[in-house]
Amino acid sequence: MAISNEKEQNKYQSTRGGEKGLSSLEAVLKGISTDGGLFVPYYIEKEKYNDLKKIFLNNVTDKVEATYEQVAFEIMKTFFTDLEEEELKACIGRAYTDKFEVKVKNNFLELYHGPTCAFKDGALLFLPQLMTEARRKLNFQNEIVILTATSGDTGKAALEGFKDIDGLKVIVFYPKNGVSKIQEMQMRTQRGNNVDVVSIDGNFDDAQKGVKEIFNDKKFNEFIEKSGYSLSSANSINVGRLIPQIVYYFYGYFQMVNKGDISLDEKINIVVPTGNFGNILAAYYGKIMGLPINKLICASNENNVLTDFFATGVYDKRRELVLTQSPSMDILVSSNLERLIYEVSGRNSELVNNLMNDLQERSIYSIPAELKSKFTHFWGGYATEEEVYASIKKVYEEKNYVIDTHTAVANVVYEKYKHNTGDTTVPLIASTASPFKFPESICKALGILQEEKDFALLDLLSEKCKLDIPHSLAELDKLPVLHSTECRKDEMRDAIKKLLNL
Numbered sequence: 001m002a003i004s005n006e007k008e009q010n011k012y013q014s015t016r017g018g019e020k021g022l023s024s025l026e027a028v029l030k031g032i033s034t035d036g037g038l039f040v041p042y043y044i045e046k047e048k049y050n051d052l053k054k055i056f057l058n059n060v061t062d063k064v065e066a067t068y069e070q071v072a073f074e075i076m077k078t079f080f081t082d083l084e085e086e087e088l089k090a091c092i093g094r095a096y097t098d099k100f101e102v103k104v105k106n107n108f109l110e111l112y113h114g115p116t117c118a119f120k121d122g123a124l125l126f127l128p129q130l131m132t133e134a135r136r137k138l139n140f141q142n143e144i145v146i147l148t149a150t151s152g153d154t155g156k157a158a159l160e161g162f163k164d165i166d167g168l169k170v171i172v173f174y175p176k177n178g179v180s181k182i183q184e185m186q187m188r189t190q191r192g193n194n195v196d197v198v199s200i201d202g203n204f205d206d207a208q209k210g211v212k213e214i215f216n217d218k219k220f221n222e223f224i225e226k227s228g229y230s231l232s233s234a235n236s237i238n239v240g241r242l243i244p245q246i247v248y249y250f251y252g253y254f255q256m257v258n259k260g261d262i263s264l265d266e267k268i269n270i271v272v273p274t275g276n277f278g279n280i281l282a283a284y285y286g287k288i289m290g291l292p293i294n295k296l297i298c299a300s301n302e303n304n305v306l307t308d309f310f311a312t313g314v315y316d317k318r319r320e321l322v323l324t325q326s327p328s329m330d331i332l333v334s335s336n337l338e339r340l341i342y343e344v345s346g347r348n349s350e351l352v353n354n355l356m357n358d359l360q361e362r363s364i365y366s367i368p369a370e371l372k373s374k375f376t377h378f379w380g381g382y383a384t385e386e387e388v389y390a391s392i393k394k395v396y397e398e399k400n401y402v403i404d405t406h407t408a409v410a411n412v413v414y415e416k417y418k419h420n421t422g423d424t425t426v427p428l429i430a431s432t433a434s435p436f437k438f439p440e441s442i443c444k445a446l447g448i449l450q451e452e453k454d455f456a457l458l459d460l461l462s463e464k465c466k467l468d469i470p471h472s473l474a475e476l477d478k479l480p481v482l483h484s485t486e487c488r489k490d491e492m493r494d495a496i497k498k499l500l501n502l
């Protein structure tokens with residue numbers, strides 16, 4: 001009985017054990033737990049794949065393809081149980097219809113057909129809809145202020161998703177020299193009556209650490225609350241950001257079956273270019289829900305903390321952050337790994353607490369040997385900058401197909417995996433950004449880089465590869481810059497106060 005109860009009323013708890021019994025909407029509004037941990041669902045439906053398979057087979061008989069919205073509804077209704085089905089459907093419709101698409105090409109899962117040309121749109125178009133419903137249903141009076149640290153793509157996707165939505169505001173912090181020119185312009189030209197963008201004089205980890213500290217600063221939060229605001233997060237530490245990403249993998253899987261790339265129930269390997277460990281964790285949740293996945297291949301760039309972690313069980317961030325051509329993955333602390341450890345350890349919050357304390361105090365932790373042996377579903381690898389360039393060129397020459405630098409990291413690591421293990425299971429490689437977001441790197445890789453800079457390179461890339469420039473990027477250099485706030489990394493609280501007129 002306990003299970004069916006949980007199923008009807010799926011609650012959320014912190015990975016560190018300090019908070020329990022929140023409804024999904026409460027967890028989403030809060031973003032991060034007061035004990036510093038991350039919210040996770042009590043219940044993950046193990047047989048979901050079989051349910052979806054039935055719908056898929058019915059659709060095949062009736063010759064209709066499952067829409068993205070349909071798959072999204074089936075997945076998300078098991079997690080957001082405090083929404084009525086009609087309310088959830090309406091949120092999904094408002095988020096995705098005519099705004100977001102997922103395609104599979106050459107075993108790449110293209111997740112970047114959204115307003116900002118990166119996969120984060122999928123979750124960040126939905127999250128504001130969910131938060132609006134949450135405020136309404138919980139009768140929440142305060143205005144929600146989304147604080148976001150970005151390594152480039154989250155910031156823009158949050159700004160686009162939340163712009164002009166009543167009751168919600170967004171403040172984005174990005175590292176001044178840690179995002180591409182295009183990413184920076186995407187953010188600084190953002191319109192909307194409720195959005196602000198701030199550059200800080202640090203790297204992404206400084207920005208993320210600063211935001212996390214602000215969430216955990218009791219006094220500051222009390223002050224903000226008294227002024228009629230509540231802070232929340234749109235980073236993948238927010239469970240409302242994580243769950244919509246599970247949909248990618250189910251939808252991608254059924255697309256592969258549709259195209260005849262695999263047969264129904266055939267296992268696939270999923271390869272994910274990883275930074276904060278959110279997107280690959282969503283694929284892992286998919287595996288728990290029954291999606292036929294053999295290995296989850298975690299691909300890193302030269303910031304290869306996770307590669308070492310999967311090889312040794314030791315998470316050691318005591319190293320310099322390397323700025324690479326895949327800036328959205330230039331991260332040393334992958335926050336969502338905490339959720340994986342929690343799940344794999346049988347939800348041992350005491351262990352999670354100890355490890356996270358070690359990370360805080362000594363910048364390193366080591367998981368017990370018997371736990372390490374339970375990570376066998378994962379394989380970690382990394383790509384060097386040279387390998388990334390070579391891979392973009394090779395894929396273009398062999399398949400006449402252009403991938404971005406992040407996707408290339410995944411492709412390199414997949415090739416290494418295949419070479420090392422001999423495993424020839426069909427792969428599905430997450431393609432997380434449009435190549436037009438990083439035109440300089442792509443042109444360099446393809447050997448067509450000339451004198452041109454930044455925006456002129458979009459045309460060059462478009463001509464050479466016979467691809468259309470995504471609409472939202474083509475117009476970018478003609479838009480007025482609306483945001484130029486800068487702050488020191490230890491002044492983020494002051495910046496927030498100023499922007500909120502407090």
Ligand SMILES: *Cc1c(COP(=O)(O)O)cnc(C)c1O
Pocket residue numbers: 118119120153154236273274275276277278279280328329406432433
């Ligand atoms: C955010 C991002 C990643 C990393 O995803 P995580 O969920 O943080 O692991 C990879 N590629 C691109 C293009 C991104 O924007």
